[in-house]
Amino acid sequence: MSPRLRTFAGFGITALLLFAVAPLVLGDFRLGLLAKYLCFAIVAVGIGLAWGRGGMLALGQGVFFGLGGYAMAMHLKLADAGPGELPDFMTLYGQLDALPWWWAPFANPVFALLATVLLPMLVALLLGLLIFRRRVRGAYFAILSQALAAAFAILLIGQQGTTGGTNGLTDIQGFFGYDLNDPVNRRMIYFIIATALLLMLLAAWQLMRSRYGELLVAVRDAEERVRFLGYDPANVKLVAYVVAAGMAGLAGALFVPAVGIISPALIGVVPSIEFVIGVAVGGRASLAGPAIGAIAVAWAKTALSERVPSAWTYFEGLLFVLPIVFLPGGIASLVRLRRRRTAEAPAAPALEKVPS
Amino acid sequence: MFKNRVATALVALSAVTALTACGAKTADTAGSAPAGGGAAVDTSGPTVKVGLLNSLSGTMAISEVTVRDAIQLAVEEINTAGGVLGKQLTAVSEDGASDWPTFAEKAQKLISQDKVAAVFGCWTSSSRKAVKPVFEKNKALLFYPVQYEGLEQSPYIFYTGATTNQQIVPALDYLKSTGKTSVYLVGSDYVFPRTANKIIKAYAAANGMKVLGEDYAPLGSTEFSTIVNKVKASGASAVFNTLNGDSNVAFFKEYKSAGLTAESMPVVSVSIAEEEVKSIGTQYLAGQLTAWNYYQTTEGAANERFVKAYKAKYGADKPTSDPMEAAYTSVYLWKAMAEKAGSFDIEKVKAAANAGGITYEAPEGLVTVDGATQHVFKTARIGKIGSDGLIEEVWNSGEPVKPDPYLKSYSWATGLS
Numbered sequence: 226m227s228p229r230l231r232t233f234a235g236f237g238i239t240a241l242l243l244f245a246v247a248p249l250v251l252g253d254f255r256l257g258l259l260a261k262y263l264c265f266a267i268v269a270v271g272i273g274l275a276w277g278r279g280g281m282l283a284l285g286q287g288v289f290f291g292l293g294g295y296a297m298a299m300h301l302k303l304a305d306a307g308p309g310e311l312p313d314f315m316t317l318y319g320q321l322d323a324l325p326w327w328w329a330p331f332a333n334p335v336f337a338l339l340a341t342v343l344l345p346m347l348v349a350l351l352l353g354l355l356i357f358r359r360r361v362r363g364a365y366f367a368i369l370s371q372a373l374a375a376a377f378a379i380l381l382i383g384q385q386g387t388t389g390g391t392n393g394l395t396d397i398q399g400f401f402g403y404d405l406n407d408p409v410n411r412r413m414i415y416f417i418i419a420t421a422l423l424l425m426l427l428a429a430w431q432l433m434r435s436r437y438g439e440l441l442v443a444v445r446d447a448e449e450r451v452r453f454l455g456y457d458p459a460n461v462k463l464v465a466y467v468v469a470a471g472m473a474g475l476a477g478a479l480f481v482p483a484v485g486i487i488s489p490a491l492i493g494v495v496p497s498i499e500f501v502i503g504v505a506v507g508g509r510a511s512l513a514g515p516a517i518g519a520i521a522v523a524w525a526k527t528a529l530s531e532r533v534p535s536a537w538t539y540f541e542g543l544l545f546v547l548p549i550v551f552l553p554g555g556i557a558s559l560v561r562l563r564r565r566r567t568a569e570a571p572a573a574p575a576l577e578k579v580p581s
Numbered sequence: 582m583f584k585n586r587v588a589t590a591l592v593a594l595s596a597v598t599a600l601t602a603c604g605a606k607t608a609d610t611a612g613s614a615p616a617g618g619g620a621a622v623d624t625s626g627p628t629v630k631v632g633l634l635n636s637l638s639g640t641m642a643i644s645e646v647t648v649r650d651a652i653q654l655a656v657e658e659i660n661t662a663g664g665v666l667g668k669q670l671t672a673v674s675e676d677g678a679s680d681w682p683t684f685a686e687k688a689q690k691l692i693s694q695d696k697v698a699a700v701f702g703c704w705t706s707s708s709r710k711a712v713k714p715v716f717e718k719n720k721a722l723l724f725y726p727v728q729y730e731g732l733e734q735s736p737y738i739f740y741t742g743a744t745t746n747q748q749i750v751p752a753l754d755y756l757k758s759t760g761k762t763s764v765y766l767v768g769s770d771y772v773f774p775r776t777a778n779k780i781i782k783a784y785a786a787a788n789g790m791k792v793l794g795e796d797y798a799p800l801g802s803t804e805f806s807t808i809v810n811k812v813k814a815s816g817a818s819a820v821f822n823t824l825n826g827d828s829n830v831a832f833f834k835e836y837k838s839a840g841l842t843a844e845s846m847p848v849v850s851v852s853i854a855e856e857e858v859k860s861i862g863t864q865y866l867a868g869q870l871t872a873w874n875y876y877q878t879t880e881g882a883a884n885e886r887f888v889k890a891y892k893a894k895y896g897a898d899k900p901t902s903d904p905m906e907a908a909y910t911s912v913y914l915w916k917a918m919a920e921k922a923g924s925f926d927i928e929k930v931k932a933a934a935n936a937g938g939i940t941y942e943a944p945e946g947l948v949t950v951d952g953a954t955q956h957v958f959k960t961a962r963i964g965k966i967g968s969d970g971l972i973e974e975v976w977n978s979g980e981p982v983k984p985d986p987y988l989k990s991y992s993w994a995t996g997l998s
Contacts, residue, residue: 254693258686317732318776379799382770391771391800392707393681396714406718407605486711488681530683531690534676538638 232430235513236423243419253408260415260483262523263422267476269504269519270425271469276501277509278433279465280445281362285370286473286500288377289345291492293474295381296344297481298394299328300337305398308332313396314389325387334401338478345474346467353466357459362448371494378493393488400482411483418479422516425472430512432468441465473500506548508555517556620721622925623696628669629925631656631912632691634702634712634723639679640801640826644904645704647856648726649674650895651905652701655912658890665916666925673697681711688712692721698925699724699915701908706730706772713738722927724915726908728851728873730776731986732997737927739934740956741911741948742904743874745780746985751961752821752849752872753784755976761818761847763791767808767832768823770797777823777851780988780997787993793817798824803831809839812846822850829853833865843868849963854902858970867968873903874959875945876972884944900970901944910943914950914957917941949981956984 247259268286275281302312303324315321331337352373356366381388389395403410432438444451444458451458481487490496500519507518525544529537552558623630633652635645656672664670673695675687684703691697692715699722703709706729716723716737723735728743756764766781768774778795785792793815796808809832812820824832829850836848849870855877858866877888877900887909891901917940919925922933933939937952949958958981964972988994 252693254689257689261686318772318779379770382799383797385772385775390775391705392710395681395710398714402606404605410605484682484685485714486682486685488707488711490681490707527686530676530678530687534674535637537676538678 232512236427239426239513240423243423244416247419248412248415253411256415257411257483258524258527259520260411260418261480262520263415263418264476264480264483265500265503265519265523266516267418267422267425267479268473268500269507269515270422270429271472271476272500272504273507273509273512273515274429274432274441274472275465275469276504277511277515278438278441278445279462281462281466282364282367282501283370283466283469284367284494284501285372285374285497286469287374287492287494287497288370289349289470289473290477290480290496290500291377291381291487291489292345292348293341293477294481294487294491295388295394295477296331296337296340296474297478298397298487299331300334301397301400301481302394303328303332304334304401312394314392314394315386318385318390321386328387341478342471342474345470345477349467349470350463353463354459357462357466360459371497374492374497375494378489381489381492389488391489393486393490394481395486395488397481397485405482405485414479414482418483421475421479425475426512426516428468432465433512437461437464502545504555506545506555508557510554511557511561514555514557521556620692620719620927621696622698622927624668624698624925628671629665630671630673630695630697631915632688632695632697632700632702633672633674634677634684634687634691634700635674636679636704636708637674637676641677641679641704643826643860644856645677645702647899647902647905648702648704648908651891651901651909652912654891654894655909657894659912659916665919666923668925677703677708679705681705681707684708685711685715688715688723689719692716692719697721698919698927699930701726701911701915703727704904709733709738710772720927722915722930724908724911726911727904728907730773731780731988732776734954734956734986736931736955738955739911739914739950740954740984740986741907741914743959743961744956744984744986745777746988746991747874747959747961747982748851748872749777749780750784750988750991751978751982752851752870752963753781753788753790755870755872755963756819756821756849757788757790762789763793763815763817763819765793765812765815765817765820766795766823767812767820768795768797769800769802769825769828771800771825774823774825778821780994781821783993783997791817798828798832800825800828802828805832805835808832809835809841812836813839813841817846820846820848822848823852824850825852826857829857830861830865833861833869837865843870853966854904855900855970855972856902856905858966858972859900863966863968863970866966869966870975871964871966871972873962873964873972875903875906876962876964876974877901878971878973879945879962881944881946883942883946887944903945906944910941910945910948910957913941913943914939914948918950947981951984954984954986956986958983 272283275283306312382391440461444461448458503519503522504515506522508514529540633649635649636642656670660669677684691700701724703725704727713735723738725738726741728748731745766778782792847870851872853871888901918930918934922929934950935952939950941948946960960981961978962974963976965975966972
């Protein structure tokens, strides 16, 4: 099979699994969980692009996930409250008489939907311009993005009256007029998320196999050389970073109707690291690896904690350590390994050196 | 070409699924509720399941594991005594992992996979807020055993810990009666301290008390030199402490090294129970005040029995505390409700409780469920921490205080809810 054909077959099988097999096999509860995992997978596709292909260890994707999630949740809370009314927590904790000015535009569904993706992208663009132009990279970039996640979480916690504080925005009842209590509607949300994941995979695949994708890998492996060839590595990185942020925002927005909550606990340092761990376990440089890794890690977390509620964190830790020590290329490299054994030349740009 | 066809197919596929999968709209209120009275409780076998939802990992584990242990003790005792309505109880324990969305996920799992008759657990307000819609949507029961900031009354939650008028307001009354005219507020940065301090400020304004400062530290923070210096400089006559967990260790160490003592400027804490006293160290805490509804030293035969049973099961060095007692009591209260209803059916159990008259001779004394608010009548108790790590009661409200989660009976609290 040619690599192209194999990719199409991969997409076909994934679509079949997501749209036909999963809804038939899984009950409402498990399908809801899968919807949540798929949201993490969407974030992972973006990180795969920025980190696996671009060499930018984005340890602060929680920020963009949170921006998307809060944008969506703010609209849904306003829609639940009804026109002219305040969301429940504001009167409870904030004792506000009027909606804060920065909440007001989110009452408009079109604005809110656009904001879920464009707001994270805008923030990433501004940050990226500052960071990449100053040639901040490697560990410094990772630390910076991490600090940003911590700062954002603290900011949200401090503004209890207008953001819900540590509780976040909870108790979301409807999704654009559809009642989220109805299992049929929850199924619909699942299909929307599955479609979004496939589209994001498609977009990432397009980017990876384009000339831009090759340039991105070149910047990852030898930034100075690319610069001497006449390209501006800052712009190349910026595109990947902004796209990854947009994907994280979209995932956050879809996470809200699927799970019914967005809180600072989902966007701080720990969840941001967990996103990256999923990508590392799956294999960061491949197309499907990050998504598979994110789903596998999230699924393992649920399964282990249900089996051994008091000791599952040890197993989870083991799960992270083992692949990184024995399988640095992640789950995706298993496929490549097998392919190499069957004496076919590896076509995908394998990640030999590990840039941080 | 081929690629475009894949994309078109995908979009078409999603459009079709989205169209066919249109359920109830938010506008049609009728028909959106699941059929029947409430969540299906599995009563087919000789046993009936109950859910235990506590953080067994993460920052809250140290506190929540003790609550889980207390619930398990109650379940075992009930089973030994013949179960509930002739059925033995099976406890299904899940780990909320100190993470709010995980709490919501596990609550859903207990309800729809295990079909439990009731769930006992949660500690932080955030975890309760996360699971509240899950219990309301599925019409299932949660028993919440921890003192909290009030301003809530879900039809599917029973609150067996204190609300503000059973803990914070009595603590303020006590400070006022002992001649303290000014307080400094120190708390962790989350919902409970911020809401509690709002109430304290309203109380102070109406009672001629001065609030000289208000500071929040991030959860888990251990840097307190600035805050303690500000507290010292303020010259307040008392400190009201709503810090949680590890932060207390650092705060009280700093407090002592700044030369502040329980005599010169007493600290009233609302989140330090016997378990926490042990980990903070009595050398820092001796003489300081706490506000709860139960202490290990509370007198009465019911408490002697509870302390003895707990120590026999988990070890002689394990103290019992207020949230543990409230959790233990909540299982017995649910049993009383089910027996009064003569059924495990959630709506019937609820109706039995709402009709009033559910009581239990708890370790803290006789508790009664208030049918209207689904909170519990509790005696408020101020305690002084002793050098042996136990807390001795110095004042109590004399009789169980009627729960008032929205502080409706207090004129100074009108603007709060």
